[in-house]
Amino acid sequence: MTSTTSTPSGTVHPWFRDGDRPDPASLRRLSAAETYELLHRQLAGLSVPLEGPLPAQPFVLPRRSYEELFTVARTLLALVRRAVLALDGGWPGRVEALGADPDDYPLLSGQDNTETAYCSMMARPDIVIGENGPQLLEFNVSGTFGGPNETHGLTEVWRHTHRETLFGHDPLAARVEAFEDVCASRGLPRAVAIVGSIGDLLDTADTRFQERELAQFRRRGFTADFFEPDRLTEALGRPGSLRYPLGLRNFAPADWTERGISLEPVRDAQRSGMLLLPPQSSGLLANKKALALVSEGRPWMTRAERALADRHLPWTRLTIPGRTRWHGLEHELPGLILAEPERFVLKKAIGMMGREVLVGRHAEPEDWRTAVDAAFATGHSIVQEYVEPAVCPIELTDGTSTFTAQVAPVLSPMLFGDRPGGCMARYYAAPNPEAAGVVSVSAFGASENAVLTWN
Structure with a gap:
């Protein structure tokens, strides 16, 4: 969860402003103490930092700005995907062409058509607002990027705290819809195994977010369960057909390898026919060299594509x-x-x-x-x-009072099967010289919030 900024300064960029709408702070119907308590109660167990000042409101964008984030993300993701697919040698050849270590991609299925079909299934770019609007700094393309549960939880909080209903795509619902598309296109039953590890959670976390994810699938008619690697053989349902023909990959293979967790049960599931999504080929779209290829320009890019890349990709x-x-x-x-x-x-x-x-x-x-x-x-x-990020105001609370800070947010619209899946933001509530321009929740304690718009 990183990007780069410097200390906020300057005036609010017009991209953030909607002069026809009230200040979101004027719509808050809970006190500072009530808002603070609700945030702690609803977000415990997620990665959202709950120490120090917390947001007292979401980031609320004009509708045109909110929609532009997803348009830029979708268009540049398509260009990055095409740039990677244009490399020779199938997926193993693309790993080599991008200078990656083949040993870091142990779950490439060998089914090139499947890998190609779903490599861009889940994506989250990091965007700052520069002088000319959204500037996409990098892509996170996998099933393990942060944001879906946090954005879902924060959005639920803001629906309780504000009088006027604000709008935001739900990432958990959008992800289920992407899996529905897979089932429909491949004629598969609605059954999904969420594959992860309790050890991936923070020390202070609980497992409520897993129940939220499962509930979203079950609400839409899926049979769904969570499987750690030592239980994954249960998902195969031997003898007979697979109990769970689809798997949601909620882990990074490198993390499991570093912790001594065997990937063999996952490989066994793949060999048995489980379609694990997103496939590991998605990691090549997150390789920043792919962004460089698009920025430099590819022979197949049209003038319009080059112009869009020049405008929105540093x-x-x-x-x-x-x-x-x-x-x-x-x-x-x-x-x-x-x-x-x-x-x-x-x-x-x-x-x-x-x-x-x-x-x-x-x-x-x-x-x-x-x-x-x-x-x-x-x-x-x-x-x-380097892109000098624009600033915008955000109301914060310490649990007793509220105050306004000027922050330079990194905005991360999420895409699931090419559909909008909500947007998160990371920022520093106060200047953080130790971060040296890097916005990171885990390393430097950046704050998180949901990005919403007006209904």
Whole structure:
């Protein structure tokens, strides 16, 4: 859950404003104490930080801005998908072409058509609002990105706290609808095994979110249950046909491998015919090198696609020595990055939670030079032009009173089977110099909230 910002400053961008609507704070019908208590009661067990100031209201966008987030996300996801599919060699060849380690993709099914059909099934970009509107910094494409349960829970809170009904797509419902599409297209019974591990939860978490996920499936007529790896053989229903022909992959294979959890039960389920979604090929769409390919431009891109990428995707390049074009002029790429660190961000092509991200304007000169040299020596990173994020006001509460802060949110609209699935936001309620420009919940205590719009 990471992106990059600097300390909020400046005026509110018009993209955030709707002059025809009231201030959402004026619609709150609960006291600060009641709102604070409700947040704690409803969100316990999720990743939403519940220490310090909490949001007293959602981020409320004009309808045009809210819808634009999903349009930008959907269009750029399609371009990233096509850029990855254009690489030769099937999915194993694409792993190699993007410089990834094949051992990190142990659950590639070998069913290339299936992998291709569902590789972009679940996605969550990280977007900031720059001078020209939404700027997409990176994609999270998998079944394990944060946001669905948190956004669902926060939206439920705001429906109780505000007099006027606000609108937001429900990520849990949208995910079920995506699985309904799979069942309809493949003629499968409505039965899904949610595959995960209790050990993936936070120490202070409970399992209520699992019950919420299961309830969403069951409400729509699915047989659904949660399976840890040591119980997964139960889902196979041997002898006979599969009890659960579909699996929701709620885990990252690398996390299980690091913790010594065997993937063999999962492979066994796949060999027996379980369709595990999203497939592991989705991880290649999250590889930041794919964004660099789109930013640089592919021969098959139309003028309209290039224009959209130029408008909504910050200039992004692979860290490969050579000449490149930047702001209308030719440059040697390594020299450009070293000469103007305040204009760029270095990111490992594969990473999460703020790992291996360095923001030039927040780095010491020697650290920047060392990181740039290493990035160009290995070729495993991308460099992206820094986007100064716009700020907007948000009302916060400490449980006794409310106050307004100017924050620079990272907005994350979620897509499930290409349909909108709600939007979350991360931000710092106060400047956090230790974060060095990286917005991370787990590493630096960023706050979370839901993004809604007007009915």
